[in-house]
Amino acid sequence: MSYEYAVVVTYEQREKVFQYMKIIHLSAECYPVAKAGGLADVVGALPKYLIQEEAEASVVMPKYANDWMAGQQFETVFEGQAPLGDWQFDFRIQRESDDTLGFPLYVVDIPGRFDRPGIYVEQQSGIPYEDDFERFIGFQVAILDWFNQMRVSPDVIHCHDHHTALVPFMLTQCYRYRDLEQIPTVLTVHNGEYQGIYDHGMQNLLPYFDYQNAGLLDWDGRLNCLAAGLKTCWEITTVSPTYMKELSYSSHGLEGLFRSEQQKSRGIINGIDTEVWDPETDPMIAHHYNSRKMAGGKRKNKQLLCEKFGLDPQYPTISYIGRLAYEKGADLLPDLFRSFLESPQTVNFIVLGTGDRSLHYQFEAMSDRFVGYFDAALDYNEPLAHQIYAGSDFMIMPSRVEPCGLNQMYSMRYGTVPIVRSIGGLKDTVVDLGEPDGYGITFYDFSLEAARHAVQRAVDLFGQGRTMAGLRKRIMNLDFSWNASAKKYIALYEELST
CATH class of the missing domain: 3.40.50.2000 (Glycogen Phosphorylase B;)
Incomplete structure (x- = not known):
């Protein structure tokens, strides 16, 4: 034929x-x-x-x-x-x-x-x-x-x-x-x-x-x-x-x-494919929601996510999804997360991904050491990724190189605020809250200090309930479709x- x-x-x-x-x-x-x-x-x-x-x-x-x-x-x-x-x-x-x-x-x-x-x-x-x-x-x-x-x-x-x-x-x-x-x-x-x-x-x-x-x-x-x-x-x-x-x-x-x-x-x-990535219809998440009924949906999905990873949902939950690779800046994450996990502040961190074996070992050790505040799923798991987008408060992307990046768009579609290094497509799609009409958290230098400052801004934002709710609703209504x-x-x- x-x-x-x-x-x-x-x-x-x-x-x-x-x-x-x-x-x-x-x-x-x-x-x-x-x-x-x-x-x-x-x-x-x-x-x-x-x-x-x-x-x-x-x-x-x-x-x-x-x-x-x-x-x-x-x-x-x-x-x-x-x-x-x-x-x-x-x-x-x-x-x-x-x-x-x-x-x-x-x-x-x-x-x-x-x-x-x-x-x-x-x-x-x-x-x-x-x-x-x-x-x-x-x-x-x-x-x-x-x-x-x-x-x-x-x-x-x-x-x-x-x-x-x-x-x-x-x-x-x-x-x-x-x-x-x-x-x-x-x-x-x-x-x-x-x-x-x-x-x-x-x-x-x-x-x-x-x-x-x-x-x-x-x-x-x-x-x-x-x-x-x-x-x-x-x-x-x-x-x-x-x-x-x-x-x-x-x-x-x-x-x-x-x-x-x-x-x-x-x-x-x-x-992004807004038919696949839609919290109102996504078959891979536990509780459906939209920008009008966002608060309840996010809360229920966060509760389930935290139960899976043994975390307390009352604390800000910051996640990383992606390859554990040099260009993704994943090698910055262990020190960045430890700087908060060893501090008096209470923050949850979740990692989903696979890649560099030395990072696997570090994250496994951190999971044992910081039980109740950090956990990692070191594999590729598409349904879990969707649930993490739906249940997290923030998504971090500290990339050295990021041609476009889709995770920041997925996260915003699900009302999860991006924390990104301002490079490549991340710079084109995430405007810092400090700028006019801004809606995300960005940092410029690839350094522990710059990333730590960005995460601290996220933790502080989480404490501002009304501001955080308004921001979630706003980013869900942004159009990142094809x-x-x-x-x-x-x-x-x-x-x-x-």
Whole structure:
């Protein structure tokens, strides 16, 4: 079955046959199919909002051997064989039959490459897969071979992060895809910390191209997938305006490239899926509420949350949700929390996340030492995350690097006040209470002293009951949905297609 036939059948039923611009997103992650971070949340939400703007949006991702995939029905829409250097590999393109995500989801099935539970690493050991390059170059080649067979090509190919960043290079350089080279490409950098860097010998796995242009793959003497995509895509976007500026002076060696490509670059702030993140309907929280009936809902959810972690709900409860990683500033948290837990003040702290093993050990020791005031769940737990957003008073994000950040938007949606370092997307989405129309707590320096001052402001704010209640109601009514951002993407696609 061809791609066009599958799409025509669906859209004839909806009386929307090829009327709208066709945008195809390529990504390693998509919520709720497979998630390691915020990339999945973006790719799982943006297409739905593009469809609301009367675009025809879909997602293509690898077919992992995880529980979500196992629970869905798929139909094969294309089968092929593609080159990986001197070898050939078989692949299938399959479509999720019922469109349960609100948009068409296509998966690339490559036997022996993606039929594993983990996205990037072995689930048990946490060790990255040794065939990482082969996996994702095969994924991208299979997609382009599929596109080569389409009677009607996409209007725009939207690539996400380095796992799909070789698509713009192959479209412009590989002889195999010459018929596709006029399709506009957008490359969104969700996190410039991860670039897909390999030995130059790996370029021999790409379909044939003019080796006089091999320099497009190079950055600092290595094959750099992200750099290749930045050089060859039609448009670069990042997930917040401030992060776009930051990349030009802090991007792990790509600063000069971001500066040289700034004429085709723009920052568009991420939104959140307000259907998934809605305290009035969220099936993952114990008690539903909205901004009009906020006080009772927050109180009941906090009571349940504190019972789970053995804390006293009468005290301010400050939580951290996220990877325990350097860029998230998680290494600041143990000393920060201890400075309050060892003081006469009474504050609750909760941590949910996994990552750096030394932080695991510290948090485990703190859980034993500060029983009744601190606890940590050192794993990935989506339902618990929702309950923490609903039951906490404050959410802390001390990031060293934060391209956009979604947790601060989730927390405000649930009436939980953000405490954030003013950087990247955190700066674009949280205005300090000390500023006109401010609604959050921010700090600038990455230091224990600055973070401690911010937390102290939160503790003091908690003691001002009426002010705190008014602030909660206000942040719940802020609009962080994808609506405005989707319109900006539509405008970008239209620019590229004309």
